[in-house]
Amino acid sequence: MSWNDTFSPRQILSLCTYVEELTETKKRLFAELPEERARAVATYLGIMADKSADYSSLLTKWDSTRNKITNTFDRHDFSFKWSHGEFDAAANLFPWGLDQVADAYSGLASLAQGEANLFEDASKPLPVSISKGSSADLRGVSSGSVELICIDPPYYDNVMYAECSDFFYVWMKRTLGDVFPDWFRDELTNKDDEAVANxxxxxxxxxxxxxxxxxxxxxxxxxxxxxxxxxxxxxxxxxxxxxxxxxxxxxxxxxxxxxxxxxxxxxxxxxxxxxxxxxxxxxxxxxxxxxxxxxxxxxxxxxxxxxxxxxxxxxxxxxxxxxxxxxxxxxxxxxxxxxxxxxxxxxxxxxxxxxxxxxxxxxxxxxxxxxxxxxxxxxxxxxxxRGLLLGRTVQFDPETDWYLMAWDALKAVEFPADEARKLALALGLDLDREIISARGLAKKKASSVVLAEPWQRRRRGMVDPDLEAFDSMLDAAHTAMLLYREEGAPSCLAFLNRTGLLGDGSFRQLVQAMINAIPRTRSGKGFVRPEADILEAMRLAFFDDLEVPPEEALPVDGEQLSMAGLHEGGSDYEEDEEAEDEQD
Structure with missing residues (x-):
């Protein structure tokens, strides 16, 4: 696979046409303008080419929530997009790209200007020096000479910057390789010296x-x-x-x-x-x-x-x-x-x-x-x-605590396995042995953990309407939720009465904690998470005095959520689901 494969033939044609025109334009720039100014103008025109490529590839998508094209790297990776969208490169892409770069330049220029008001003298802008190099080798900076250093370092393994930068590098090498020859000698970016956990x-x-x-x-x-x-x-x-x-x-x-x-x-x-x-x-x-x-x-x-x-x-x-x-x-x-x-x-x-x-x-x-x-x-x-229980102190079993804390802290059905392990350790549990193998509360998926829905735990024997007693309070709650979902309120009520859970104060507080922990994000007729739907129905039927937290707005349209497996109870828990690697 080559970088050519990330663009359609139509996109390649339009972008390469721009590169050819820019090459001719640079000849005029250096003939008519002072060299420093010509280099600056050529640089911004080269950035415009990268901006245009970022919004005109096979990896761009249509954002229906804001009626706009989303760029290739809206997720900082090379992920497949559900709904492809692209600019009209024959007429609108490059004028738009020019406006974007010019606007960004104006913003940077305004920040470099001194501020003034009626009561103070205008501050003079200080000289600015921009260099390309490694922060592990600042040989041009004297020891003990800097008053303030502000950095935004690479976040461990969050983004592979050099790998993503190759997308822009291959275009910039063709638009600015002659302007900055020392910067584009290599075929691709230097990944060996990059400070990321790759x-x-x-x-x-x-x-x-x-x-x-x-x-x-x-x-x-x-x-x-x-x-x-x-x-x-x-x-x-x-x-x-x-x-x-x-x-x-x-x-x-x-x-x-x-x-x-x-x-x-x-x-x-x-x-x-x-x-x-x-x-x-x-x-x-x-x-x-x-x-x-x-x-x-x-x-x-x-x-x-x-x-x-x-x-x-x-x-x-x-x-x-x-x-x-x-x-x-x-x-x-x-x-x-x-x-x-x-x-x-x-x-x-x-x-x-x-x-x-x-x-x-x-x-x-x-x-x-x-x-x-x-x-x-x-x-x-x-x-x-204590927050989930509205200030009360109730002792649940550790597995129930883990489930509540996972939803409360991580707010998602899928999250990094390392976070799940750390949370288990904080509660004195072993993630693999007790949470996954023994209790079936979650399953491993690549480097992540996916929480199990109540009905998915039935085949593990933890959720069983015929049981009279449960090893974990969460098993009892999941069994009640299973009955309500499959047989309705009467069967659920009969189960709660038979097991004595309806009048059990600890069970009541667990339902309250689950209502507070599981995200109440609406999508269409109900909540995104089916657990929230069932809990709300049970609250209205049996525990109408329990308090409910505010509902949350859905961040993207329902169609995209449905395609991603989040709508109508979609889950990544199923055994035959393929593992996927996504950056956070």
């Missing part, structure tokens, strides 16, 4: 490619942060933006920062991510970016033991979780928002040692930051469970 680079090696990718990412991030530490002033500030939801990514980021000599002073959750996407409707996704404020760490004279600061970490996580929840932060964002304050405690006492000893050196093992993050997660679980 498992594909380690396929076929003897060790696990996941561990190798993680180690490679951490090593490169440490190199970058050490170089930033070198050029930063002693009183300077490093601000790091990070959005990734997985503890593994945060553990690697924190290890890199601490190894480079930084201390995390504060963290701020800021709502940044768009909610209007099919991808986020299907899977859990962080909506907030965490801004970490870091300074150079003073050299610690003595290491600290983890057992001595564990209580401080737990108290801090609990306090911050309560604060952020009051500010309206929910779901996976609430868990992530506690990571910054937790890492701040850790970095202030670094290095931190554990009571475990290395079998080779005989020395205490240093603490991995993920241990502290797991502790923070436990505090959020406790807080959120």
């Amino acid at each position: 498992q594909a680079r380690f396929t076929g090696l003897t060790r696990g490619k996941k561990d190798l990718a993680r180690a490679d990412y951490e090593r490169k991030m440490v190199q970058c942060f050490r170089e930033l530490h070198r050029v930063l002033r002693d009183d300077g500030v490093l601000t790091v933006m990070f959005t990734h939801k997985q503890v593994e990514a945060w553990d690697t980021l924190a290890t890199s920062l601490l190894s480079a000599g930084f201390e995390i002073r504060s963290s701020w959750p800021v709502h940044t991510e768009s909610e209007h996407s099919l991808h986020q409707a299907r899977k859990n996704a962080a909506q907030s970016t965490i801004l970490l404020t870091c300074r150079k760490r003073e050299v610690s004279s003595e290491p600290v033991w983890w057992d001595d600061i564990k209580g401080e970490v737990r108290r801090t996580a609990r306090k911050k979780a309560e604060e952020f929840q009051k500010q309206g932060i929910t779901g996976v964002d609430l868990y992530i928002s506690t990571f910054g304050p937790t890492l701040s405690i850790l970095s202030r006492h670094w290095p931190v040692l554990t009571s475990e000893y290395d079998e080779h050196s005989g020395k205490p093992r240093p603490l991995r930051p993920e241990t502290a993050l797991d502790l923070a997660r436990e505090e959020v679980v406790s807080l959120r469970k």
Whole structure:
């Protein structure tokens, strides 16, 4: 397969025609304009070609919610689109692309201008220097010369930037290769030096490619942060933006920062991510970016033991979780928002040692930051469970707690297996043995976990209307939901009366917690999730005094949801469903 295959013949013709015209135009630019200005104009015309290609490929789609074409990389990958759409390249594509680039240029130019008002003198714009290179090698920047560094680093394995950039590189090499020859010498982008956890680079090696990718990412991030530490002033500030939801990514980021000599002073959750996407409707996704404020760490004279600061970490996580929840932060964002304050405690006492000893050196093992993050997660679980029960304290079994917390935190039927495992550990459970194998609450699908619907658990024997007693309170709730769905309210009521569940206060509180945890997103006549439909019907029939949370709007049109398997009870749980790999 070649890049030519990502475009239709009609699209190739229009884009190549533009490239040919741009080549002729550049001759006139350099003949009539000063060289620096000619290079600038040619550059923006080259960017216009990339902009046009991004909106005119076989991977673009029609967004019916806003009546517009969605670009190739609306999901930061090369995914197949359900509803293809493309520009009229013969008349409208390139004028539109020119307007887009000109508008972006105007915005950048306005930001570079000094601000003025009636009470203050106009500030003079400072010189701006833009360079291309590696942040692990800032040889042109003097040590201790920078006051503020603000970075948005690669989010572990979230986006393979170099692989995506090849789409633009192959066009820009033809439009700007003669303007910037040193930048386009290679056939494609450099992926070996990229700081991302790209498992594909380690396929076929003897060790696990996941561990190798993680180690490679951490090593490169440490190199970058050490170089930033070198050029930063002693009183300077490093601000790091990070959005990734997985503890593994945060553990690697924190290890890199601490190894480079930084201390995390504060963290701020800021709502940044768009909610209007099919991808986020299907899977859990962080909506907030965490801004970490870091300074150079003073050299610690003595290491600290983890057992001595564990209580401080737990108290801090609990306090911050309560604060952020009051500010309206929910779901996976609430868990992530506690990571910054937790890492701040850790970095202030670094290095931190554990009571475990290395079998080779005989020395205490240093603490991995993920241990502290797991502790923070436990505090959020406790807080959120009380929230689902409207402030009440009710003891369910651990499996029921896991199910409630999975829906509450991750807000999706499918989510990363690592997140499911971390949540299970926080509740003292083993994901594979107890959640998946023994209880059948979920199943593995590639690198994800898919929650089981109540009726899908019947074949595992956990959901059985003939049982008089249940090992798990959730099994009883799922059995009642199964009966209501298949036989109606009378059969469900008879079951509740026969088992004594109708008057059981704990069962009543579980129904309340499930109503609060499972997303109440409407689609057409009912809710997107069939569990929410059944629970609402049971509430109206048997528990009409229970409270209900606000309903949520559907982010995309019903047709697309139906095609993706989300409408009318669609599920990715079925045994014959093919696994798919999607970026978050």
